[in-house]
Amino acid sequence: xxxxxxxxxxxxxxxGSLLESRRAAFRRxxxxxxxxxxxxxxxxxTGAPRIIVQEWRRDAQVSVLCNRRTLSDLVGGHFDPxxxxxxxxxxxxxxxxxxSTLAQVLGGAMTAFGAHLSALKR
Amino acid sequence: MDAVKRNAQYLLRLVDGxxxxxxxxxxxAVERTVRxxxxxxxxxxxxIEGLGLAPKLEAALVFQLLSRRYPxxxxxxxxxxxxxxxxxxxxxxxKPEADPKRAVGQAPxxxxxxxxxxxALRPESDGTxxxxxxxxxxxxxxxxxxxxxxxxxxxxxxxxxDRDLSLHRRDDGAFDYQVAGGKRQRVETxxxxxxxxxxxxxxxxxxxGAQDPMLALLRRKTEADRAAVLKEAAEHLGDLVTQKAERxxxxxxQLRGALEVGFADFRVGFFDKDRIDALAKELFAAPGKKD
Numbered sequence: 001x002x003x004x005x006x007x008x009x010x011x012x013x014x015x016g017s018l019l020e021s022r023r024a025a026f027r028r029x030x031x032x033x034x035x036x037x038x039x040x041x042x043x044x045x046t047g048a049p050r051i052i053v054q055e056w057r058r059d060a061q062v063s064v065l066c067n068r069r070t071l072s073d074l075v076g077g078h079f080d081p082x083x084x085x086x087x088x089x090x091x092x093x094x095x096x097x098x099x100s101t102l103a104q105v106l107g108g109a110m111t112a113f114g115a116h117l118s119a120l121k122r
Numbered sequence: 123m124d125a126v127k128r129n130a131q132y133l134l135r136l137v138d139g140x141x142x143x144x145x146x147x148x149x150x151a152v153e154r155t156v157r158x159x160x161x162x163x164x165x166x167x168x169x170i171e172g173l174g175l176a177p178k179l180e181a182a183l184v185f186q187l188l189s190r191r192y193p194x195x196x197x198x199x200x201x202x203x204x205x206x207x208x209x210x211x212x213x214x215x216x217k218p219e220a221d222p223k224r225a226v227g228q229a230p231x232x233x234x235x236x237x238x239x240x241x242a243l244r245p246e247s248d249g250t251x252x253x254x255x256x257x258x259x260x261x262x263x264x265x266x267x268x269x270x271x272x273x274x275x276x277x278x279x280x281x282x283x284d285r286d287l288s289l290h291r292r293d294d295g296a297f298d299y300q301v302a303g304g305k306r307q308r309v310e311t312x313x314x315x316x317x318x319x320x321x322x323x324x325x326x327x328x329x330x331g332a333q334d335p336m337l338a339l340l341r342r343k344t345e346a347d348r349a350a351v352l353k354e355a356a357e358h359l360g361d362l363v364t365q366k367a368e369r370x371x372x373x374x375x376q377l378r379g380a381l382e383v384g385f386a387d388f389r390v391g392f393f394d395k396d397r398i399d400a401l402a403k404e405l406f407a408a409p410g411k412k413d
Contacts, residue, residue, distance in 0.1 A: 093395030
């Protein structure tokens, strides 16, 4: 496994950039709260001027509990939701439609990121 | 053109180049070229860029060169580059729906950092700080008590040359390090493997394990000095190694703690949102702050 982890900050910078460039694709506002056990709380709101902020809010449509290793491997293609490694953690709850929309918008032939998110829906 | 855009365009060209089909004779020509190089380490990305090759050949050449030196890192970087190419295209306004000004404002930091990583691929870092690169060990060269300086030789591995490194005692008792005339930095910013290499070298020297003739001479001349500076530096670095290792252990314990709250057999997938929220509240609770 690759030991060079993407930082949690970089992961959310990347996610913010992806969502920023796809704002028009969201028919409704999506909110997701990420609790990164070794990287702090993050809140994603596709309708806000700043899509990503570093705080915890329980009023999100979806809550995700994960760790840095999983986020890093999600970007790097080393995280297989169907066969997670011992150190992987990605548990989510809430509105399935929100998660599904996010995966669709991020999905596509170019992004393994979207493909992995789609796999998590199952 | 500013550095960020230039870097991003370089990465895009590389990613686009890798995505283009390459014929068997072309691929073989690139492979032959790389194999024939006596000193592939001298051919850096800047030099390759200056060759003015077609994008697919340039990308193949970079890929081959880096793959030989850093196979795992390249695999990860190239995979990420493909994964992220959509992002870079979007943030640079290559896609019509993107607003280039807004998008570039969002991502330059990430693009710069990513390209920097690509330019400075170095193995053997654990991501806890700055890597010293491919180093198999360090050897004490000399020390100077009056100046508070310890000089070491970093022994390169995997084709990397040896480099000089010096430790400088600061007024506050901590140490800075400096590699081959580069910038002086605090030793705390090194990653664990780097700290361990330096600590082991100094520890061996304080324990009298070093066989270096220069050290033997110094030992005869300045036994007391040697004990002072080296021991101090070794202890300082030893403390840092322990601290960083403890931090990592704490992170793992935090994760284990999270897993024990009902997630032991359920690490990935859909779960009850209220339980996730409750756990997150516990993890990030700040006194007096509303969730």
